[in-house]
Structure formats: C-alpha cells, structure tokens
Amino acid sequence: MNNSNCFEVLHKDKHTSARLGKLKTYHGDITTPVFMPVGTQASVKTLSPQDLKDNDVEIILGNTYHLYLRPGHGIIKELGGLHRFIGWDRPILTDSGGFQVFSHSDLRKINEDGVEFRSYIDGSKHFMTPELSIEIQESLGADIIMIFDEPVPYPSTYEYTLKSTELTTKWAGRCKERHNKEGQLLFGIVQGGIYEDLRKNSIEDIVNIGFDGYAIGGLSVGEEKEQMYKMTDYTAPLLPSDKPRYLMGVGTPDDIIKCVSMGVDMFDCVMPTRNGRNAMLFTTKGVLNIDNKKWEFDFSSIDNGLDCEVSNYYSKAYLRHLMKAKEFLGLTIASIHNLAFYLWLMKEARIHIEQGDFANWKTGMIEILRTKL
Amino acid sequence: MNNSNCFEVLHKDKHTSARLGKLKTYHGDITTPVFMPVGTQASVKTLSPQDLKDNDVEIILGNTYHLYLRPGHGIIKELGGLHRFIGWDRPILTDSGGFQVFSHSDLRKINEDGVEFRSYIDGSKHFMTPELSIEIQESLGADIIMIFDEPVPYPSTYEYTLKSTELTTKWAGRCKERHNKEGQLLFGIVQGGIYEDLRKNSIEDIVNIGFDGYAIGGLSVGEEKEQMYKMTDYTAPLLPSDKPRYLMGVGTPDDIIKCVSMGVDMFDCVMPTRNGRNAMLFTTKGVLNIDNKKWEFDFSSIDNGLDCEVSNYYSKAYLRHLMKAKEFLGLTIASIHNLAFYLWLMKEARIHIEQGDFANWKTGMIEILRTKL
Numbered sequence: 175m176n177n178s179n180c181f182e183v184l185h186k187d188k189h190t191s192a193r194l195g196k197l198k199t200y201h202g203d204i205t206t207p208v209f210m211p212v213g214t215q216a217s218v219k220t221l222s223p224q225d226l227k228d229n230d231v232e233i234i235l236g237n238t239y240h241l242y243l244r245p246g247h248g249i250i251k252e253l254g255g256l257h258r259f260i261g262w263d264r265p266i267l268t269d270s271g272g273f274q275v276f277s278h279s280d281l282r283k284i285n286e287d288g289v290e291f292r293s294y295i296d297g298s299k300h301f302m303t304p305e306l307s308i309e310i311q312e313s314l315g316a317d318i319i320m321i322f323d324e325p326v327p328y329p330s331t332y333e334y335t336l337k338s339t340e341l342t343t344k345w346a347g348r349c350k351e352r353h354n355k356e357g358q359l360l361f362g363i364v365q366g367g368i369y370e371d372l373r374k375n376s377i378e379d380i381v382n383i384g385f386d387g388y389a390i391g392g393l394s395v396g397e398e399k400e401q402m403y404k405m406t407d408y409t410a411p412l413l414p415s416d417k418p419r420y421l422m423g424v425g426t427p428d429d430i431i432k433c434v435s436m437g438v439d440m441f442d443c444v445m446p447t448r449n450g451r452n453a454m455l456f457t458t459k460g461v462l463n464i465d466n467k468k469w470e471f472d473f474s475s476i477d478n479g480l481d482c483e484v485s486n487y488y489s490k491a492y493l494r495h496l497m498k499a500k501e502f503l504g505l506t507i508a509s510i511h512n513l514a515f516y517l518w519l520m521k522e523a524r525i526h527i528e529q530g531d532f533a534n535w536k537t538g539m540i541e542i543l544r545t546k547l
Numbered sequence: 548m549n550n551s552n553c554f555e556v557l558h559k560d561k562h563t564s565a566r567l568g569k570l571k572t573y574h575g576d577i578t579t580p581v582f583m584p585v586g587t588q589a590s591v592k593t594l595s596p597q598d599l600k601d602n603d604v605e606i607i608l609g610n611t612y613h614l615y616l617r618p619g620h621g622i623i624k625e626l627g628g629l630h631r632f633i634g635w636d637r638p639i640l641t642d643s644g645g646f647q648v649f650s651h652s653d654l655r656k657i658n659e660d661g662v663e664f665r666s667y668i669d670g671s672k673h674f675m676t677p678e679l680s681i682e683i684q685e686s687l688g689a690d691i692i693m694i695f696d697e698p699v700p701y702p703s704t705y706e707y708t709l710k711s712t713e714l715t716t717k718w719a720g721r722c723k724e725r726h727n728k729e730g731q732l733l734f735g736i737v738q739g740g741i742y743e744d745l746r747k748n749s750i751e752d753i754v755n756i757g758f759d760g761y762a763i764g765g766l767s768v769g770e771e772k773e774q775m776y777k778m779t780d781y782t783a784p785l786l787p788s789d790k791p792r793y794l795m796g797v798g799t800p801d802d803i804i805k806c807v808s809m810g811v812d813m814f815d816c817v818m819p820t821r822n823g824r825n826a827m828l829f830t831t832k833g834v835l836n837i838d839n840k841k842w843e844f845d846f847s848s849i850d851n852g853l854d855c856e857v858s859n860y861y862s863k864a865y866l867r868h869l870m871k872a873k874e875f876l877g878l879t880i881a882s883i884h885n886l887a888f889y890l891w892l893m894k895e896a897r898i899h900i901e902q903g904d905f906a907n908w909k910t911g912m913i914e915i916l917r918t919k920l
Contacts, residue, residue: 216868220875245843245868253846261864470618473626494616494633495589502593502875 180359180386181418189533191411191437197387197418199265199317200357201257202232206418207523208429209516210235210267211446215244218262219447221513223262226395229482229514230521233265233317238310241272243293243300247313255315268316270349272305272323272363272391273423284324286341304348311358318359321349322388324481326367328396335367342391343379349367350383359386361420367392368401370408377412387418390438394423403432410437425479427456427519428543431536434523446516450508453497456515457485460545464508469494469500476507482514553732553759554791554890562906564784564810567897570760572638572690572792573730574630577751577790579812580896582803582889583608583640584819588617589633592820593879595636596884602855602887603894606638606690608815611683612647616673620686628688640815641689643680643722645696645736645764645798659714677721684731688780689707691732693762694722701738701769708740715764716752723756732759734793741774742766743781750785755793760791776805783810800829801916802894804909807896819889826870829888830858833918837881844866849880855887895918 185194195206212219214237250259282291288303306324323342326335342365353360362385366373390409393402420440453465458479469490477485496504526535558567568579578839582589623632655664661676680695696715699708715738726733733756739746766775793813826838831852844864850858869877899908
C-alpha cells in the first residue's frame with residue numbers, strides 16, 4: 175500500500191464543503207464522513223466486536239495512554255497486536271496519549287523532551303515522549319496512528335498557545351522521524367487554540383512536515399460551541415483537500431453534521447455509549463430520556479427507523495425497566511442503539527452528499543435532533 | 548395441553564437414580580435434567596435473549612418478588628406477559644416470591660393469612676398471600692409457576708419446622724384452589740427442613756393436594772453440603788416418579804451432577820453468572836480465576852472444549868484485561884461462558900444417562916471440577 179494516496183475524494187457537495195471519500199488502510203477501506211466509536215481500554219464499552227460489526231462499524235479508536243498503562247503495549251505486541259487482542263479485523267486508529275497525559279494527570283511536568291506523569295492506576299511515574307508514543311502505537315499496530323501533541327487547554331493565553339503549538343510542531347517532526355512501520359498511516363495534529371493566526375501557522379508547519387491525514391486538535395475542550403464551530407470552519411478548508419481531515423473528540427450528532435458540512439471527514443466521541451449508559455437516547459424521531467415515566471407502558475420498539483436489530487427488538491418499556499433496575503443488559507441495549515444511530519446518521523450524510531441534497535437534509539435532521547420526545 | 552401428563556421419563560439410569568425426561572410446556576418441550584438460568588429482574592444478568600438461545604437455554608427463571616415490586620406485574624400483564632416483555636419465546640418458570648419475601652425483608656410479619664413485608668426499593672408496605680402470589684404469576688404468564696411457601700430457615704428447631712411446614716401445606720392448598728390459568732403448570736414445594744419425618748409428612752401432604760411437578764425447597768440455605776445431599780437423597784425418591792422433581796437454588800456443577808444421580812430433574816442457580824462477574828470460571832478442564840496473573844500472556848481461548856462462540860473466540864489474556872479494567876464486556880463474556888459450561892454439563896449428563904455410563908462420567912467430571920487451573 176502506498177500511503178501517499180491513501181485517500182480519495184469521491185464526491186464534493188455543491189452547496190457546502192461536505193465531501194464523500196474513501197480512506198484506504200491496511201485492514202480495509204473506510205467510507206467518509208465516518209464516525210469512530212471509542213474503545214478506550216480495548217473495548218467499546220458494553221459492546222462486543224460482533225455488536226460493532228452488526229452495526230456496520232468500519233473503524234474503532236483505541237487509547238494509547240490507557241493501553242500503555244494497562245495491560246501494557248508489551249503484552250498486546252506479544253499477543254500479535256491490538257487487532258488480535260480484541261478480536262477485531264477491521265481498521266483501528268490509536269490516539270497518541272497526548273490528550274490523556276495532559277487531562278488525566280494531576281502530577282505532570284512538561285519539558286521540551288516530553289511529559290512526566292503519574293499513572294491513575296497505581297501512581298507510578300512515567301515519562302512520555304513523542305518517540306515512546308510512536309513506539310507504543312507501532313506495538314499496538316493500529317492502521318492509523320497520531321502524533322504526540324499537547325492539546326492546548328481552554329482557556330489559554332495567546333502566549334501560552336503560541337509556545338505550546340510550537341512544541342507540538344517540534345514533537346510532530348520527531349514523531350514523523352521515528353515512525354517506521356509500513357502500511358501504518360501517521361496523522362498530524364493541528365493546534366493553535368482559538369487564535370486564527372496560530373491555527374494558520376500550525377497548519378503550515380504541520381502540513382510542511384507532511385502526514386497521511388490531518389487532525390484538528392484542541393477543540394471540544396471546554397470552549398463555547400460557537401467557538402468550536404468557528405475554529406473548525408476556519409481550519410478545515412486550510413487543510414490539504416486531498417487528505418482526510420479528522421476533528422478529534424467531536425461530538426453530538428448535530429456537531430457532527432455541522433462539521434461535515436465544513437469539510438471534516440472523521441469523528442470520534444464517547445457520547446453514544448456514555449449517554450446510552452445514562453439513559454439518554456438519540457432516535458430517528460428525536461432525543462429521549464428512557465428513565466422517564468412516560469415510557470412505562472410504551473411497548474413500541476426503541477427505534478424502528480433504524481436498521482438495527484437491538485433498536486427494533488426491544489421495547490421502550492422493557493429498556494426503561496432494565497435501566498431502572500440497573501441491569502447490565504440495559505446499558506448494553508442503550509449503547510448499541512445510540513451507536514447504531516450515529517452510524518445511521520453518517521450513512522445518511524454520505525447518501526445525501528452523493529445525492530446533492532445534503533444541505534436540506536442537514537436542516538431537517540437538526541430539527542429532529544432538537545425534538546425532545 | 549393436558550397438564551396431567553406433562554412429563555415423560557424417557558430413560559432411567561441402571562446404576563443411579565438419574566433419569567432422562569421430557570417436560571411439555573406451553574412454550575415448548577424441555578429436556579431434563581435441565582439447568583434454568585435465573586433472570587431475576589426479567590434479565591439473566593448481562594445476557595441478551597439471543598445470547599441465551601445461542602447457548603441452547605431451554606427455560607429461564609423469573610422472580611415474582613422482584614417483578615412484583617419493579618416494574619409491577621400490572622405493567623407486564625398489560626404489555627402481554629413476561630415472554631413478550633423480555634422478548635423470549637421459550638419456557639419460563641417463576642418462583643412464588645416466598646424465598647425473597649422471607650430472606651430479603653428485615654421487616655416482616657407472618658400470620659396464617661400471609662406475610663407483611665417492606666419493599667427493599669422504597670420501603671413501602673406489602674402483604675403477600677398465596678392467592679396474590681398466584682395472581683401475580685398468572686399475570687406474568689410463565690409456563691411453570693410455584694406455590695407460595697415459607698422456606699424453613701436454617702437452623703430451625705423441630706417445632707418451628709413442623710409449624711412452618713404445616714403452614715406451607717395450607718398455603719399450597721390455597722394456591723391450588725386459586726390457580727386458574729389453562730396451560731400453566733403449577734408445582735408444589737416440599738419443606739420439612741433437615742428432619743426426615745417432617746420431609747416425609749410434607750411430601751405426603753403436598754402430593755396429596757396434587758401438582759404438575761414437585762420442588763424440594765428449604766435446602767441450600769446455609770446448611771452443610773452433606774446435609775443438603777442427605778436430604779435430597781432422602782426426599783427425591785419419595786416424590787412421584789412420573790412427575791418432574793426440581794431442587795430449588797442448587798447449585799455448583801458438582802452439586803448438580805450429584806443430585807441428578809439422586810433423581811432430580813430441574814435446577815436453578817445464580818452461580819454461573821454471579822461467579823462469572825467475580826472472575827471465577829468453570830471450564831471443561833477445571834476451574835480458574837481469570838484475574839490471576841498467570842493468564843496475562845495466555846492467548847489461548849477461554850475454553851475450546853465448549854461449543855460456545857464466546858468461549859472459543861476470546862482469549863484468556865483479553866478477558867483478564869477486561870476484568871482488571873472493569874470493562875462491562877468482561878462481565879458479559881465471563882457470564883456467557885459460565886452459562887455455556889452449565890448447559891454443556893447438563894447436555895453431557897443427558898447423553899451419558901442415555902448411553903448408560905452416567906456413573907462413570909460423573910466420577911470423571913467431579914475430578915475435573917476439583918481441578919484448579
């Protein structure tokens with residue numbers, strides 16, 4: 175596989191910046207725009223690999239930080255890599271650990287070389303560097319890996335953002351230098367906080383180093399929604415149009431369709447499974463809280479608008495009972511359903527990009543997503 | 548369906564009292580000896596109905612006490628009964644609530660009419676009678692229901708046991724009197740504690756009332772293993788040989804095969820799923836604790852001796868990681884696996900009863916069950 179042309183734009187929307195694409199990876203092709211469920215600790219919470227396949231999941235995400243601390247990348251490498259470890263033969267993307275090292279660790283010291291942090295499991299001391307992040311990600315053997323960056327926290331001053339973004343650029347260069355696994359795609363990450371000129375500089379620097387794809391980092395970290403949209407709208411079109419664009423950690427269904435219209439191709443978020451575990455369901459008719467008493471006698475299926483066996487098979491009344499009774503099966507059903515909704519949403523987006531009526535579809539869909547059932 | 552001949556003994560073992568049978572119910576035939584997974588709150592913990600079917604579960608158990616308190620039998624009746632509520636079209640047995648009313652409730656008052664108890668959910672006051680128990684069980688619509696009894700606690704004096712067993716007999720008569728649902732089998736329960744003469748009296752009284760099957764109650768409540776075996780061995784042969792015999796709440800795999808050899812046909816226990824959630828696995832090669840460090844690098848399947856996709860698909864190392872990381876998927880995998888083991892054990896028992904080498908098989912199997920991996 176020649177990494178230089180791993181991505182192909184198949185269709186461009188006339189009225190928005192949305193695009194339909196195909197991303198070729200070692201474990202198969204991914205159609206974009208794509209949503210990637212998060213398998214933090216080598217498992218998408220409550221779902222089996224078969225559940226993921228049943229819902230046409232094409233790629234999942236794994237967290238380098240978590241897998242490095244437990245079970246350790248040495249074990250996973252020894253056992254043949256993350257795909258074999260999980261029992262998942264479709265593409266995987268691993269993040270670099272940057273986000274978690276900075277957000278989960280109370281005790282951390284950054285210097286130009288890397289970051290010292292303490293394990294949240296046993297308090298042990300670790301030193302993460304760009305080189306170690308790449309080494310771990312090579313051991314895990316994902317199809318797509320990410321550079322080690324510092325996601326600029328929000329709020330941050332212009333000065334801090336400038337310094338931090340320059341550090342990310344240096345680390346990006348070291349990651350590219352260190353990366354040496356054939357067939358494994360390496361994506362750069364653009365930082366720059368909420369400052370357009372710093373975003374622009376970051377894009378130039380990162381694109382200049384040259385990667386197989388580009389992620390927009392440092393958003394969805396506490397800033398206002400409007401700022402997130404504004405920065406995405408500013409950043410996405412400046413990224414190379416012949417490479418996949420990945421907006422990290424985003425987001426709600428309406429965040430995703432809005433950012434698709436800005437030209438973003440890839441998304442990941444824990445929201446479908448986390449909200450599912452908290453009884454909040456996305457459906458093709460609106461959003462609902464399944465804990466609500468109004469579903470007590472409602473024997474209609476969770477969502478018959480989806481081609482998902484779980485959403486069709488179980489009733490709202492039964493799922494409500496399981497959630498109230500704190501039965502594990504309730505968490506699984508709600509998680510599978512929400513994930514099926516996200517996958518359906520992306521498929522619909524792709525269909526409407528191809529049909530040329532994406533903008534209209536988006537307007538209608540956002541209305542549905544605002545409907546409280 | 549004529550309830551009077553719902554059970555047929557197909558084969559009797561020559562060397563033990565084990566027997567192969569067929570129990571006909573409204574939702575289909577059950578082959579005995581059978582193990583019934585416990586779906587306390589309308590869900591066998593962590594498993595979907597499809598998971599149960601994939602592992603050839605023929606009948607599940609539901610708990611009247613729990614379903615009465617939440618979601619309430621009125622809701623389940625309104626929604627078409629427990630089968631439709633769960634989405635399970637094979638047989639279901641419900642217990643009468645007797646065991647839970649007596650064991651879960653701190654605040655309870657017994658009189659001849661029934662038992663006053665407080666809900667563990669909201670502290671509300673309830674009064675359970677034999678008639679109400681039957682009414683609830685008719686609303687739930689299980690294929691097999693149980694009389695409302697007082698399981699004699701252990702230890703109990705001879706006098707208490709005598710009085711309590713006589714009360715159970717009276718309640719049994721009232722249950723039979725009240726029961727009025729065609730096609731639904733009603734089983735009696737024999738009490739008598741650890742006193743052979745009281746067991747004998749109870750059997751005579753309960754059989755005299757006449758039921759579709761007979762359960763041995765009041766065992767596995769804290770007495771010594773040897774006492775449980777002794778009482779089962781004493782009670783089982785005194786029960787009518789043309790009716791199914793059900794040993795309630797038993798037990799470990801070796802309890803079950805030992806009691807099969809004493810002529811028991813039906814078993815239920817939370818052990819496979821509960822032990823699974825606690826990392827203790829039964830396998831065709833012995834028992835193991837999957838938390839143990841020795842499995843850290845063991846990429847062999849959980850158990851390739853079972854015809855269970857889950858046991859074959861996932862490795863010990865991956866399951867260990869999931870359990871250590873407290874991932875829900877680990878609980879599900881371990882529960883499905885243990886249940887598959889129980890179902891396999893019963894199938895093997897039936898095969899060896901039919902082949903005539905049950906006693907030898909039992910000896911070998913008990914050795915395996917004593918093996919710590």
